[in-house]
Amino acid sequence: MAAANYLLSEDQFLCSICLDVFTDPVSTPCGHNFCKTCINKHWNNNDQYQCPLCKEAFTTRPDLRVNTLLSEMVVHSSEQQVCKPGEVPCDVCTGTKLKALKSCLVCLVSYCETHLEPHLTVSGLKRHQLIDAVENLEGRMCTKHNKPLELFCRTDQTCVCMLCTVLDHKMHDVVPLKEEYEEKKAELESEIQQMIQKRRLKIQEIKHSVDLSEKDADREISEGVQVFTALKESVDRGQANFIEMIKEKQKTTENQAEGFIKELEQEISELQKRSTEVEQLSRSEDHLHLLQSLNTHHPTLTKNWTEVSVRPSSYEGTVVRAVAQLEETLSEEMKKLLLKSELMMVQQYAVDVTLDPDTANPYLILSCGGKQVKHGKVKKNLPDNPERFSRYNNVLAKQSFSSSRFYFDVQVKGKTAWDLGVVRESIDRKGVVALRPKNGYWTICLRNENEYYAHTGTPVSLSLKSPPQKVGVFVDYEEGLVFFYDVDAVALIYSFTGCSFTEKLFPFFSPYSNHDGKNSAPLIICPVRVK
Numbered sequence: 078m079a080a081a082n083y084l085l086s087e088d089q090f091l092c093s094i095c096l097d098v099f100t101d102p103v104s105t106p107c108g109h110n111f112c113k114t115c116i117n118k119h120w121n122n123n124d125q126y127q128c129p130l131c132k133e134a135f136t137t138r139p140d141l142r143v144n145t146l147l148s149e150m151v152v153h154s155s156e157q158q159v160c161k162p163g164e165v166p167c168d169v170c171t172g173t174k175l176k177a178l179k180s181c182l183v184c185l186v187s188y189c190e191t192h193l194e195p196h197l198t199v200s201g202l203k204r205h206q207l208i209d210a211v212e213n214l215e216g217r218m219c220t221k222h223n224k225p226l227e228l229f230c231r232t233d234q235t236c237v238c239m240l241c242t243v244l245d246h247k248m249h250d251v252v253p254l255k256e257e258y259e260e261k262k263a264e265l266e267s268e269i270q271q272m273i274q275k276r277r278l279k280i281q282e283i284k285h286s287v288d289l290s291e292k293d294a295d296r297e298i299s300e301g302v303q304v305f306t307a308l309k310e311s312v313d314r315g316q317a318n319f320i321e322m323i324k325e326k327q328k329t330t331e332n333q334a335e336g337f338i339k340e341l342e343q344e345i346s347e348l349q350k351r352s353t354e355v356e357q358l359s360r361s362e363d364h365l366h367l368l369q370s371l372n373t374h375h376p377t378l379t380k381n382w383t384e385v386s387v388r389p390s391s392y393e394g395t396v397v398r399a400v401a402q403l404e405e406t407l408s409e410e411m412k413k414l415l416l417k418s419e420l421m422m423v424q425q426y427a428v429d430v431t432l433d434p435d436t437a438n439p440y441l442i443l444s445c446g447g448k449q450v451k452h453g454k455v456k457k458n459l460p461d462n463p464e465r466f467s468r469y470n471n472v473l474a475k476q477s478f479s480s481s482r483f484y485f486d487v488q489v490k491g492k493t494a495w496d497l498g499v500v501r502e503s504i505d506r507k508g509v510v511a512l513r514p515k516n517g518y519w520t521i522c523l524r525n526e527n528e529y530y531a532h533t534g535t536p537v538s539l540s541l542k543s544p545p546q547k548v549g550v551f552v553d554y555e556e557g558l559v560f561f562y563d564v565d566a567v568a569l570i571y572s573f574t575g576c577s578f579t580e581k582l583f584p585f586f587s588p589y590s591n592h593d594g595k596n597s598a599p600l601i602i603c604p605v606r607v608k
Contacts (some may be wrong), residue, residue, distance in 0.1 A: 090150070091172060093130055094119060098159075098173050102148055103141040107133045110144050117141075165210035167192055177210035182225045185214040221245075229257035300421065304414045311410050315403035323395065334387045341382070417567045423551040423560070426482040427605035430474045430584050436464045436506070437472040441588070444599070447475070451599035452591040466506045474584035477502065482553045485584060486564060486605050490546040491598035493526040496587035497548055499559060501580040519559040519573045520585060521548075531571040539571055547603060554578050 090098050094115035101113040109130045111119075120126055126135040159175055160166040166174035167189035177187035181196060183205040188196065196202040206225070211217075217226055224238035232249035242251050431447035442453045452470050461467055489495050496512065498520030504510070512518040512532040520532045521539070529539035541563070548570065549562035557576035562569055588600045 096172065099147060102144045104144045105133075105141065106135065106139050107131050110147055113141060113143075165212050179207045180210050180214055182206040182208060182214070182217060185218065187211070187214065227254055228252065229254050231257070296421075300418050304411070304418070307410055307414055308407060311407055312403065315399065315406060319396070319399040322399075330387065330389065337385060337387060340380075344380075413567065416569060420549065420562055420564070420567055421607055423482070423484050423562075424549070424605050424607045426484045426551070428476065428478075428483045428485060430476055430485045430602050432586065432602070433464075433473050433475040435462060436466060438466045438468075438470045440470055441472055442599075443472070448602045449599040450586055451588050451597060454591065464506065468507060468509065469587065470590060471496070471506075471585065471587045473500070473586070477581040477583050478552065478554060479578075479581045480554050482551070484549060484551045484605065486547055486549050486603040487586070488547050488601040488603050489523065492523065492588070492600070493592070493596045494522070494524050494589035495600060496520050496522040496532075496585070496589065497550060497561070497600075498532075498585050499550065499552055499582045500585045501578070501582060503580055514573065514576065517580075518585070519576065521561050521571050522587075529570070531573075533573075537571070541570065542566070542568070545570065549605075550584065552582060554582065 092099050092102075092110075092112045092115055094111055097112075099110065099112055102110050103113045103116065104110050105116070105128050107128045107130075109128055111129070116129075119129060120138060126138050127133065128135075159173065161176070165177040165180070165187050167177045168186045169192040170189060175189035175191070178190055179193055179196070180187040187210050196205060196207060218224065219226055219238035219241060222238050222240040224240055226236040226238055228237050228239065228242060228251050229235075230237050230241070230246045230249045230251050232251075233246065236254065237246050237251065242249070432443050432450055434443055434447070437443055437450070439457045439459045440453055440455075441450055443450050450472055459465065464473075466472065487497055489497070498518065500519070501517035504517040510516050510518075512520050512522075513534055514532075515534065518532055522530050522532060523544075524530065527544065529541055531537040531539060543563075543566060545563035545566065545568075547564040549560075549564045551560040551562070552558065557574065557578060559573040559576060560569065561571050586600050589596055591597050
């Protein structure tokens, strides 16, 4: 649009009637321009057709011609330059303010495209410093020296002018505004990137938490489905057993009745046969023979059917007893399933445990990997360091725990005696000490192949349905709990509750003595496998 490049004053864009920017500019025959609506309204309100500017009169109402060039320039000006709310207005424009494109730090004036032209063409003005249009140019001047704030004092962290560096900020660390801007911009961008990165990491953390929650939810659903499926199967079995029992009772009644009926039918047949014989005798006129034969044909059946009856089976209380039995079965099943769920939960806290050779009694033999221990017949020549058990065949794990929860499995298969559990760090490792919580021991043991005890103040005998092959040990440090599980049977062996832990806890192992090979199997720390 070549017309837009003409340099015109602002007044040339204004209608002399409405004193505003032209709307549909038209030209009169005398060459003056007006808004089409304004000139028509002017002539409609007057008896003469006269130009409002030069007062030239026209005998007839003139034909108005659209001023194409002016229209294009007005459109360009209104679309590109009219200042909108929030934009910087041109300080030179009068009337309608056009949008400022640049601000001059020397003149302290903001210019629109038209009024900026001298700064782009006049040699003296071309040396002025132009920036993108900004408001409050006075704020960019030093209030003390009335000079542009072109520098930044890093010492005082403030913007200064050239005179400030000579007078008030002498010997300070002063740099050009652009240099400080670039540095601050880089710092800000770096800080923003770090904040973005932290938030991306937080998003990953949240997503990871959601994934873990989803896995936990899936596991809970799976466990719940197993529990309810098992309970449903128990109910179905109870119902089937109940129906079968009722049917068996009814079958017994039916068999008894069938036996009685068959016997009665046989007697009826016999009686009918004898009735026929008596009928035949009654036709004879030989009364002597008849009387003699009556004894022979008299019924000899002696069973008294008066007392015989078939009583319907009594089902009173059958449903109640069946439901009671089902309730007991479900209770046991629920306990077992809940214990299985509990065991799976505590196994989530499995830790890697290895034996510490520096604590092992000299008679003990440890495997190379520190996962197995058994009793040997030969005492090894080892330093009697403070950590070592010198009197009893004990050994501790290298790992200690002073918070949270932990779990580990130990295989006890093939052994006739052993001790397992956890102990506090300060236990006596040299003297004669009773294994009890008061002395820092939370343990259970096996003696004489089938005698299980919990080492409490007074040993508690444990009644187990079957000898455990693998024992799981779970500790909740904060809650003061120590649980022992039969892993294969999914059964709780014993639990210490209400414990008060104030020191480090160490897993504790004792393979006990090897009695002529009867207790030679090792204790084995096993990897935890969640069922």
